[in-house]
Amino acid sequence: MKNLFMTSWFPLVFSVLLLLEGLSTALRTTTRLPVLMVYPPLTIAFIAARFLVAVQQFSAGWMVMSGRPPGPPIARWALAESAVLVTFELGFGFAPTNLFPAYRWWAVGWYWAYALTGLFALRPERRL
Secondary structure (H helix, E strand, O other), X not given: OHHHHHHHHHHHHHHHHHHHHHHHHHHHHHHHHHHHHHOOHHHHHHHHHHHHHHHHHHHHHHHHHHOOOXXXXXXXXXXXXXXXXXXXXXXXXXXXXXXXXXXHHHHHHHHHHHHHHHHHHOOOOOOO
């Protein structure tokens, strides 16, 4: 029963979450485009990196959902990259956010928990 749970339901949930995260990040990035010139170069670099990771998340979620073999490894990379970016963007404040400063590291911790759970759920099956 455990094998059925981990192979059919759990990756599907993370593929939907990756799709939603990629789409919401792309929407948030496009709303920042008109005021992009007021940000310093480092912040613009983080916004661009976040957009590239969002495209990767959307693509990986779509591949996992459709059952394509490169989907889970790409999704694992996208989750790891996104967790590192969240650490710098939210935790260290390198990118604009509307999150209250006292909750930044809590949000980073919860995102890392989500990413590590996704890495575990999308891991390759080991056959003996």
